[in-house]
Amino acid sequence: MKFSILLLIFFTDLCHVDASSDFRICAFNLHNFGESKSKKTSVMHTLTRIIARCDVTLLQEVRDRKERALPQLMELLNRYDSERRFQAVASRRLGRSDSYQEQYVFVYRTDTATVTGQYQSPDNRPGDVDAFAREPFVVRFRAPKTAIKEFVLIPQHTAPANTTKELDALYDVLQDVRKMWKTEDVMLLGDFNADCGYLAKKNREKLQLITDQNLHWLIADKTDTTVRASTSCSYDRIVVHGQRFANAVVPLSAKPFNFQMEYHLTEEQALEVSDHYPVEVLLKNAAPTLLPSCFGELTRETELKMFFFFFFWSSLVLQRLTW
Numbered sequence: 001m002k003f004s005i006l007l008l009i010f011f012t013d014l015c016h017v018d019a020s021s022d023f024r025i026c027a028f029n030l031h032n033f034g035e036s037k038s039k040k041t042s043v044m045h046t047l048t049r050i051i052a053r054c055d056v057t058l059l060q061e062v063r064d065r066k067e068r069a070l071p072q073l074m075e076l077l078n079r080y081d082s083e084r085r086f087q088a089v090a091s092r093r094l095g096r097s098d099s100y101q102e103q104y105v106f107v108y109r110t111d112t113a114t115v116t117g118q119y120q121s122p123d124n125r126p127g128d129v130d131a132f133a134r135e136p137f138v139v140r141f142r143a144p145k146t147a148i149k150e151f152v153l154i155p156q157h158t159a160p161a162n163t164t165k166e167l168d169a170l171y172d173v174l175q176d177v178r179k180m181w182k183t184e185d186v187m188l189l190g191d192f193n194a195d196c197g198y199l200a201k202k203n204r205e206k207l208q209l210i211t212d213q214n215l216h217w218l219i220a221d222k223t224d225t226t227v228r229a230s231t232s233c234s235y236d237r238i239v240v241h242g243q244r245f246a247n248a249v250v251p252l253s254a255k256p257f258n259f260q261m262e263y264h265l266t267e268e269q270a271l272e273v274s275d276h277y278p279v280e281v282l283l284k285n286a287a288p289t290l291l292p293s294c295f296g297e298l299t300r301e302t303e304l305k306m307f308f309f310f311f312f313w314s315s316l317v318l319q320r321l322t323w
């Protein structure tokens with residue numbers, strides 16, 4: 001029996017049966033994040049709790065003209081849990097007018113992810129120069145403990161009035177990035193405004209970002225990513241490119257994070273934080289190197305069956321030997 005327990009511990013450790021350590025990627029439209037939000041303690045606390053759950057978070061609508069709100073958020077994050085250190089990499093201020101600009105900011109845990117590349121898309125597509133209001137700020141991450149190890153994130157917060165055009169241009173950015181960094185492992189994420197009045201049905205059929213079979217839209221069309229109870233729109237999306245990346249995602253893990261319900265807030269309190277829910281997805285852990293064929297590409301159900309088979313078989317053999 002002692003041997004069985006030892007074996008159980010051994011296999012549990014080897015095969016990472018503990019699902020709690022899966023790598024979480026989040027995308028959150030903070031709705032006008034700047035000085036006035038940073039002065040509300042309860043808002044900042046809620047934001048800290050939300051972002052601390054994620055290994056990488058894409059923040060959108062960071063306005064922060066005085067450049068004090070983001071440093072304050074980072075300080076709160078790094079005080080929240082002494083075992084987790086966070087860093088941020090931010091785009092420049094993006095927008096067509098001086099009076100309205102936004103930044104993309106990626107906040108990431110330094111013990112699980114590192115930045116290995118960044119690229120500001122120039123938005124100079126022939127025939128459609130200046131397609132984006134906020135051209136993507138593309139970042140490549142290394143995350144050695146995940147099944148995919150390294151991947152690229154392309155963020156996008158579309159201007160609602162130009163959703164179709166911008167999602168069309170986003171497809172070209174994807175192709176540029178694949179070529180530039182010679183990688184298929186790309187995720188597109190953010191507030192695409194890809195629903196309700198902003199993306200008509202007839203336009204969906206024309207968008208390669210939707211029709212290309214290599215792209216997997218993980219947040220379904222009927223999902224509600226809006227805080228207001230009176231609206232139900234699937235604005236915020238996560239899309240992965242390629243089978244390899246799709247296989248590295250924990251099945252059915254992509255969803256909005258309903259922080260209002262989770263933290264028992266009223267609708268009014270939640271709206272002070274944002275009018276969007278964050279969306280998130282989990283990446284599988286790296287396969288153990290000792291038994292690479294055992295748990296690499298298999299479904300969780302198969303993994304569990306193999307695990308119990310190994311466990312009972314080995315303990316039986318050991319029992320015989322110790323007699």
Ligand SMILES: *[C@@H]1O[C@H](CO)[C@@H](O)[C@H](O)[C@H]1NC(C)=O
Pocket residue numbers: 096130131133159160161162
């Ligand atoms: C939509 O696109 C047109 C043409 O590129 C641009 O002039 C206009 O400012 C855009 N609207 C918004 C809200 O970004």
Ligand SMILES: [Ca+2]
Pocket residue numbers: 123130131132133134135
């Ligand atoms: Ca532009």
Ligand SMILES: [Ca+2]
Pocket residue numbers: 224225226227228229230231232233
């Ligand atoms: Ca809603």
